[in-house]
């Protein structure tokens with residue numbers, strides 16, 4: 001297992017990049033702790049696969065270094081990095097049995113038969129295939145084959161890291177949940193450094209201790225699920241995480257107050273004066289609906305099971321609010337914001353209270 005350091009890393013697929021826009025990965029420096037369970041989350045095209053391929057050695061970065069522990073592996077081929085990889089689609093040997101497929105990485109490294117049998121048994125249990133170990137992989141469903149790929153990715157205990165690239169795409173929804181839980185248990189038990197690429201926030205938030213959110217070739221936040229929810233570092237994180245995402249309003253911030261199109265909003269904390277584009281962000285969960293507060297025009301109320309989502313406009317801007325279970329909608333609803341739950345953004349980056 002190893003700590004992974006990305007040092008001044010950047011990548012362009014163009015031979016002679018000139019502007020920032022030419023880089024699929026903009027310059028970044030990040031440390032991924034040894035034994036961490038990370039999810040790399042972002043919309044299609046934001047650079048997740050590019051970053052993963054640089055870590056795995058499939059791609060050499062145009063700039064910067066990759067370190068595993070203290071070793072510079074920037075130019076080392078994948079085989080020398082001692083990593084396991086699980087891809088979006090199954091990679092299995094059809095002519096081998098399930099057992100042989102799972103044992104393959106261990107046999108390759110000359111592990112003894114007793115160890116292999118025990119380890120394969122444990123992994124087979126995790127993927128729910130302990131009863132089909134002697135079946136040939138040929139003829140199994142894509143779902144079953146992908147479970148074998150996952151198992152094979154997890155079978156070695158001595159890898160530096162395990163990299164997963166959208167591994168549950170072909171798995172049925174119920175099994176998805178089960179495998180994610182199992183992966184997390186295995187992580188707790190063996191403490192591998194795991195990097196899990198996904199564009200699905202539920203997958204990222206349930207799997208990872210730390211979620212790395214990417215946007216437009218940059219890591220915009222590396223944080224716990226709670227940090228991403230409570231204090232999104234960038235407006236993209238606010239908007240991307242949550243269902244619906246954070247409400248963002250252009251506003252003038254002065255001291256403890258924001259002016260949102262003439263409405264005065266108590267921010268719950270003091271802010272230094274901010275020049276340039278300023279927004280305030282509040283999660284729909286922290287927008288209070290009652291007969292007190294700011295006037296709102298409501299366009300719809302959606303019942304989504306456990307709660308209702310109220311959609312409307314506040315001072316001319318779109319707003320979403322959550323009506324929690326048991327709460328009723330007043331005849332003339334108005335909105336209030338929980339002051340301590342408002343975030344302030346300057347040029348899309350979060351500003352901490354008391355600082356510019």
Ligand SMILES: Nc1ncnc2c1ncn2[C@@H]1O[C@H](COP(=O)(O)OP(=O)(O)OP(=O)(O)O)[C@@H](O)[C@H]1O
Pocket residue numbers: 013024042043044045046047048049050051199
């Ligand atoms: N081989 C390539 N040659 C040129 N451009 C590429 C290549 N691979 C990716 N790109 C570009 O680099 C950017 C980042 O792509 P990347 O595949 O890393 O994103 P992603 O977040 O993994 O997206 P997805 O979820 O769709 O796989 C995109 O603009 C993409 O078009």
